[in-house]
Amino acid sequence: MRRHAAGLAASAAVLLALSACSTPSSDDGQGTGGSTPRGSITVFAAASLKEVFTRLGDAYTSAHPNAEITFSFGPSSGLAGQIVDGAPADVFASASAKTMDTVIRAGLAATSTTFARNSMAIATPTDPTVRVTSLADLAIPGVKVAVCAVDVPCGTAADKLFANNRLTVTPVTREVDVKAVLSKVQLGEVDAGIVYVTDVRAAGDAVVGIDIPASQNVTTDYPIAVLMDGAENSVADSFVAYVLATDNLQVLLDAGFLAP
């Protein structure tokens, strides 16, 4: 998925190059130790990061016109599998420490840093067939619940959520990623879906979110790492630093994430 910002960045790069002819360059890149990040990177990121990373990526490429970012969003476990199988990714942002560990254990990343945390919420259709108002309602027979597949982080979190609250929930479907759960809710095919707080926020008016009290809720860590493919790429380091920058924490908090 190549974003429009890339085109903008390219035109901005031309403008900058032109202005550089008249004024000696004194750009910020020199001041911070490295040269201006230049090049293109591929970022593999959890499906739940789609909206917030698209926004951060746009802001980043506007500030760094010589950099270009291509995103691939999907289930963290699937992305980790692709990276281990040699997919050409430079940066990996995962929705669980476990999937990040798969990549680190394979020797494809040195370390990772947690940049945010997420918690779970119940998404319900705007015109529900069966009204769900609390976590306990999901255990009522006949209430149709969608959750993520067992090995996908949002599925692991959902199972933990049910276990912690001693609920026996029998989902009607285990979808391959969190966005697929959300779409089943939006279409009204299920009465409720277990998704991240951030998904409910991102979906806007399309679903009705029900908060889960912090005492009942579970959280999941979001680690980010530069991969071996990106080790030589200044954009990869610079983008990861950008995501971790305290100035950008607000973007994550606005999207519903929790501070790391």
Added chain:
Amino acid sequence: MTSRRGRSATAPPWPVLVPAALAVLFLALPLLGLLIRAPWSRFWEVLTSPTSLSALRLSLLTGAASTVVAVILGVPLAWLLARATFRGRRFVRALVTVPLVLPPVVGGIALLLAFGRRGIVGQPLEALTGITLPFTTPGVVVAQVFVAMPFLVITVEGALRGLDGKLEEAAITLGASRIEVFRRVTLPLVGPSLVAGAVLTFARALGEFGATITFAGNLEGVTQTLPLAVYTGLEGDPAEAVVLSLVLLAVSVLVLVGLRDRWLRTGASA
């Protein structure tokens, strides 16, 4: 010397040979990769795991059910298309071919909007009978019939068109009713094509992924057929995905062997 010259006269020129060899290599390598990377030491253990077995059972069950439904509904439709003249016949034939070219995931969304809980048929169906199709095993069959039935209709229709009408005419002049002629003359004549169509339908149903996961969801033992188990397996245990892929590959090979007289020798399907 002469034999050499004779061979080179019939040998294809290299501008044909090179791309053709590349094409063969391109088609063969992925299958080879599957065979080489397969976890053979764990093959039996993975194949007999509860997840694999339930996917296998469900796939065989739904594939067989879909084939039966496709035969019951598809043979009469093939007969209508081949023999009857009615308004809109060309439209109906075009409609039959749509699922062949439609991406299955689009078929799945279309099925949801028709037979889903909020669908134009699904909503009244639930209100009247309490029956819902998404997330159920019958829902898997619905998705499979939608994508696979055209294979049966087209194969049988082609066979009916190629029939010599004289035998049927003779049966009619001997006093047989039209139903009798269809049952006792036409059906036996198109028998081999019917079997071929049914095998193709079964194979397509068995491989169905996009429409199934979109319309019927993904739950072990209920709607998680082999292809869905392969895809879900990739998230957790890739070895499971590879083993189940081999099962599906074996089925494809069996289908090819079964239909070899129709496809591999003449290259023409009835």
